[in-house]
Amino acid sequence: MFLRTLLFLSLSILAFLPSYAQGNLAAATQAVANQLSIVKIGAGQYTQKLEATRAPHRLTFLVTQTDAKGKAHDESYHLNVADLDPAQISFKPSKDVIVVTAGIRLNRKFIRYAENGQPGNFIEKLTLYAESPDAATAMVDALRKLALAAEKSYHPASLPDGYEDIAVWLKNAVVNEVIGLNSYEQSISYNGRNPLLATFKQNKAGKSDDQFGFNVADISLNDVKLTAKGDHLELSLTTLNRDKFIRYIRAGKPADLTSEFALISTDVDRIRDIEAAFRKLIPLAQKRLEAQTPSLKSMADIQKVVIAGTRSVVSDRESFNQQIVPECSCMYTRIQAGRQTPIEEISRFSLDDIPENSTKIDISNGLFVLKVNTGKQRLISVSKNLVRQNYSADLEIFSEDLEAVRFLPQAFTKAAQLCRQARKSPVPTNTAAATLSWLTTQMPSLRSETEELKTTLETFEPNSTCHLRLTERIIGKKTVETQYDMSLKFLNVGGLRWQ
Secondary structure, three states, X not given: OHHHHHHHHHHHHHXXXXXXXXXXXXXXXXXXXXXXXXXXXXXXXXXXXEEEEEOOOEEEEEEEEEOOOXXXXXXXXEEEHHHEEEEEEEEEEEOOEEEXXXXXXXXXXXXXXXXXXXXXXXXXXXXXXXXXXXXXXXHHHHHHHHHHHHHHHOOOOOOOOOHHHHHHHHXXXXXXXXXXXXEEEEEEEEOOOOOXXXXXXXXXXXXXXXXXXXXXXXXXXXXXXXXXXXXXXXXXXXXXXHOOOEEEEEOOEEOOOEOEEEEEEOOHHHHHHHHHHHHHHHHHHHHHHHHOOOOOOOHHHHHHHHHHHOOOEXXXXXXXXXXXXXXXEEEEEEEEOOXXXXXXXXXXXXXXXXXXXXXXXXXXXXXXXXXXXXOOOOOEEEEEOXXXXXXXXXXXXXXXXXXXXXXXXXXXXXXXXXXXXXXXXXXXXXOHHHHHHHHHHOXXXXXXXXXXXXXXXXXOOOOOOOEEEEEEEEEOOOEEEEEEEEEHHHOOHHHOOOO
8 A cells, every 4th residue: 555655656746747847947937037127228228028939948038229319229039948058147247237148058059039120140149138236146047047947847859769750750840941031842751662762852932942862871970960050040961971972953953963961940949859850860771771781692692783783874964784794704894875886895804803892882973883993903804896995993883873883882892702712723733844834825915906916935945844935926017026034943933023
């Protein structure tokens, strides 16, 4: 019986606390209102009063200065009093009046200021007036108690926990705004097949129409920032590493890819709640994206991912077909269309020549580009319309869709690892004679339109594998032959290089 009574009392106290806190806030608000009196300054005066805009936390302080001729100058300060910092509430004498100031925590510009009915910039400090030090002390004390009571009783929006639920909450929270004489339409929506993909639209009536397509998982949690921008507040969202992974459409036409966009509002509490929602949503999105990483355990898995991600590209700037055969000896073909003479470019390379974690996604001419490279060595053979080009260290695979190539860096990295593990040297090492015999079959023979190069390797001493002769013959308008005799025992093995 005693425990039941104790439990009942505890629950009763908990139920009473919110109303008790609100009661304290109401009393503290009234105490501040009582301190706002008419303050005489020479032949003029300050008239001050307090209005509850959205009680109990959203209040507006009205200050009217009237000069000797009766001309009035109105100022208004609209704020959530829970943002006031008790440590920044003080007074200071100034000529024939005492100025009382109350600052916002962390000096954030969360006070909406207006002058003579015209919206001004957001500011970080409220300014009031008192006639005497005693009146100023009483006002400071009342404001500090108001700030403390408001801080204890104010609670931001209660956010749901699941990704989809938070996304829906955000969809409802992002609303149209009126800032000064301008009206803005704002909305956020999500892709039905992949809820990580979102679109933010912002239309400034008669002036701009912007659309931003992004993956929520690409947004940097550390770069979700809420700041004052003149007469409004901006919540800016920036991608990880500032990668330009956000597709931007301006007035219905594709613009350059970007790394950030911003929501705007004049409502501090609403945009602060939206900020909190994004901070809760982004980690959930990043975990979900990680879970979407395809299996890359075998070359068959990798081939499926790479082939699916290598698609034809048709855009205003580029148009070409792409194909790739993702094997250890790899071939990539790109046929650039839209010209009188199509250009077919073929690149051949070994996947095991790709250094660890060197494949990255970049952007070029409004397209996403998978950049594959072979490090410092130019190991990619390139031909255009069957004409051999210089060897290259770089290969680019293009895409209009970031999601199509998102996992290709991991796929190429894993493929390179598997190919290195599977690679077996073709060089026989059981005897020197066998090694030499293999070397003689590898000597190159190359032909261009005007010349032919033939290279041979042989021994120049009977029954010896240590004395070799390399013969290089260039056959063109005239034949030039060069011979190099060498003794292997004098070669510096550590100095052997190729390029």
